[in-house]
Structures are given as structure tokens and as C-alpha cells.
Amino acid sequence: MKHGDNLEIKQTLAMAKDFLPKDKLSLPESEICLIKKTICSYASEDLRPALEGLSSDIWRHLQEIRLRIGQPLMLMLAGRPFFFCGKELVMDWRQSDFLVTEKMLHDTVLLISHHSFYALEQEFQHGFITIPGGHRVGLAGKGVLKDGCLQTMKDISSLNMRLARSLPGVSHRVMPYLFQQGQVQSALFIGPPGCGKTTMLRDVAKNFSEGYGGSCLQVGVIDERSEIGCSFLGIPQLNLGPCTDILSGVPKEIGMELFLRVMGHDVVVTDEISNEADCEAIHDLCSCGVAVVASAHGSSLQGVLARKAFHSFLQTMPFDRYIVLSKRLGIGTIEAVYDRAFQLIEEELQCG
Numbered sequence: 549m550k551h552g553d554n555l556e557i558k559q560t561l562a563m564a565k566d567f568l569p570k571d572k573l574s575l576p577e578s579e580i581c582l583i584k585k586t587i588c589s590y591a592s593e594d595l596r597p598a599l600e601g602l603s604s605d606i607w608r609h610l611q612e613i614r615l616r617i618g619q620p621l622m623l624m625l626a627g628r629p630f631f632f633c634g635k636e637l638v639m640d641w642r643q644s645d646f647l648v649t650e651k652m653l654h655d656t657v658l659l660i661s662h663h664s665f666y667a668l669e670q671e672f673q674h675g676f677i678t679i680p681g682g683h684r685v686g687l688a689g690k691g692v693l694k695d696g697c698l699q700t701m702k703d704i705s706s707l708n709m710r711l712a713r714s715l716p717g718v719s720h721r722v723m724p725y726l727f728q729q730g731q732v733q734s735a736l737f738i739g740p741p742g743c744g745k746t747t748m749l750r751d752v753a754k755n756f757s758e759g760y761g762g763s764c765l766q767v768g769v770i771d772e773r774s775e776i777g778c779s780f781l782g783i784p785q786l787n788l789g790p791c792t793d794i795l796s797g798v799p800k801e802i803g804m805e806l807f808l809r810v811m812g813h814d815v816v817v818t819d820e821i822s823n824e825a826d827c828e829a830i831h832d833l834c835s836c837g838v839a840v841v842a843s844a845h846g847s848s849l850q851g852v853l854a855r856k857a858f859h860s861f862l863q864t865m866p867f868d869r870y871i872v873l874s875k876r877l878g879i880g881t882i883e884a885v886y887d888r889a890f891q892l893i894e895e896e897l898q899c900g
Contacts, residue, residue, distance in 0.1 A: 580607050583711060586681045587613070590709075592655035595621070598632060598646060606637075611742070611879075613709040615653050620644035627742065627875040657704050660685050674773065675701070682712035682778020682785030712778035714786045718744070718880050719751040725869050725885055725893070726752065727761040732815050732839035734866065738846045739873030744880035745843040746775050746819055748873065750788060752841055753817045757789025767792040768813035770803035776819055804829040808836060815839040827861035834866045848872060849886055865889065 584607045588599050591613075598621065599613070612624035620631040620641050630637040632646035660677050675698070676686045688706035691698050726733045737745045753776070756765040769792055771777050777784035777794040784794050793811060795803045800818050807813055816833055818826075821842050830840050846852040849870050853862055870886040885894040 577604065579713075580604050583607060583681065583683075583713065586679065587683060587709060587711065590656065590659045590679055590685075592652045592659065594649070594652045595656065601635075610711055612711065615648045615656065615707040615709075617648055617650050617653050617705050619648060621646045621648050624742070627879055653704065653707060656707060657687075676773075678774055678778070678780050680780055680785075682774075682780055684710045684712065684775065684778070686710065712785060714750055714754070715747055715880075716751060716754065719748050719755060722748070722871060722882060722885070723752070723755055723760055725871070726841070727756075730761070732756065732765065733868035734834055734839045735841045735869040735871060736821075736852075736867045737841075737843040737871050737873060738849060738852050739843070740847055740875075741845065742879075743873045743875045745873060748871075748880055749817050749819060749841060749843055750776050750786065753792055753815075754787065754789040756815055757791040764789075764791045765814040766812060768807040768811055768816045769794045770798065770800050770807065770816060770818040771796045772798060772800055772803070772819070776817065799825075801825045801829040804833055808833060808838065813838060815841060817841045819843050820845065823857050824861075827858065831861065831864065831866055840866070847874075849884070849890060853890070869893075 581604075584600070584602075584604075588596050591599055595615075602610070602623075606623075606625060609626045610623060611627070612622075614622040614624070616622075621644070622641075623630045623637065625637075628639065629641075630639055631641050631644035632638075633643045634645060638644070660679055675688075676684050678684050686708035687701050687704055688708075689701050689704035691701055726735055737748055739745050753767050753769055757767045758764065767789065769776050769788060771779065771794050774796045776786075777788055777796065778786050779794065779796045782796070788794065793807075793813070795806065798806075800821065803818070804816065807816055816838055818840070819842070821827065821830065821844050830842065833840050844852055844858070846855070849872055852858055865888045868888045870890065872883040872885075874881045874883050876883070883895070884892060887893055
């Protein structure tokens, strides 16, 4: 029996399918097979049979595979955690009979690093490794510091394999708020981790690049942690449109200054602004007439406004729209849309 026949899985997949736009978000079977083949090839031999036994429907909605030594193997599926119990997946970790061993994790690390920690030292400094397809493997263990900075990691105890995939159409309900009267509206997507902020930004960039509103716009993506374009060896693994330039691995303030001076973009997209340097760089872009679409961690607009790093910056009204996301009804649930004066425009706008 393929994993996915039990009631909890069916309910979760049904929720995901009901939420996503039916006409735009169905990944072709060939893409699902490629994702499955790639991920399984980087899993240890002891893990591989369990992952290969997952149905295509589960792989279609699978977001993360988490390995922790001595703990149950966990899958994040449509925003919900599941664990292996025999031939089924269950939501109660106490029922799990599949514990990750030190050998499983060690062998998986060897595969993703191609048996050479030294060759990937820079990636270890960032706490993750990118594999073909743009899938990102996050690491946790013992950090090795040099001059106060993370130099590498050793004694790895946890892995998080985050699957990279685009969802064309996921932003189609929010696009009218980002393009009005022929002008791109600068916007800040707000939401907790795992709610779909990066997925939304990716689709927004693609829409503008492909000509949403009539004409193709020149789009610059500052992808500091290679999460938006999911670049592997410098090549974006996901399609962000024909008029998009991607700058990976560069701090946002440096990337924005570079784009402003030499690239001439209509809109710049970036992920996870978090400090005063990011805010100052965005302010400079907006002051020069470049629209900015970005994201920030938070559960509400009020919570973001209360953060010290953002309060003064947001009072200057740099963004025309504030879009609050959650995963209450599935990844990318739009809880509210606010205007530049922080006034509510729309509430509980479902993307599906």
C-alpha cells in the first residue's frame, strides 16, 4: 500500500487541493517524478525505501523532510507534520516506528556534500547546502566559529530537506492589488515561517516579468540565500520569467545599490528584510522610483510595526500594500491587505 491511503492524509491533501487554484497549480507528473528522483538520490540507503514508497500525490504537496538523530522521521505536508507508522503516515509522533539513526543522517550528509565537507565549506558557513533542482538542505549541529563568525559545522545532528518548487498562479488573487492604474505597487508580504511568503514572491516576480498588466517589466531579484530562484551552481532552478535578473548570495543592501546603479529595473523583489540596513536600502530604491516587493516575518501588520528595526522605517510609508499571510487554509492564505496608511482594504482573501 502506498503511503497516503489513511484518512488524515486524505483530509490534508483535500484541503490543499481545495485551496489552490485548480486551473493553474497542477504540477505535471514528470516534474513530480524528477523531484522525487532527486531527493531520493541524496537520501541514505536506509531512508530511501520509505521515501520512494510515498505516492505522487504526497510528493506533489511535500514541503520538507526533517531528519533528527534519535527522533521520528518527519514530513511537512501542506503545512502539517506527519510521521511514519508502518505503511501509513500519522500526525501523532508517539505512534511513529521509524526513528532516524546516526548512520542514516551521516550517510545523507555525505551524499549531499559529495563526500567532501571541505569543498562545500562556504555553504556550511550559511548553514545549508543546495542540491540539483534548487532543493535546500538546512543543517544543525555544532558550529565552529572564527573571529566571531560561523566558519563551518560539524557533528551534524539535524537536517531539513526543503523541496524547491514553483506554484504558477498562487499569487493571481493578490496581483490586482500590486498593479493599479498602470503602476506597480510596492508591497510587503508579512507572515510566519512556512506560510508561503517566498513562494508568493517567486510568482509575483514571474507575473511582472511575463507581462502582467500588459507589458513585460524588468525585474531584479536579490536572492541573498538562494531561496527565490533556488540557484544551483549559479543557475536558477526555477522559472522567474524572461525579463528577470537574479543576484544570489549577496547582502540585500549591496545588491540593491548594484541594481540601482547598473541594471535599471522597474521592480526589485527580495526576501526576508530584517534589519536597518535592509530598510535603508529599500528606502533608497523607492525614493528613486523603483518599486520593491519584499517579505518580513510576523503574524500581523501590528506586530511588524512594533518591531524596533521596522517602526521608524514603515512610518515613512515606503510600501503601497501590506499583505498578511498565514497557512490557516493552506500555504499562502491571505488574511488581510492594507494600504500604505495601514488601513484595511480586504480581509480573509483566499487564493484558491
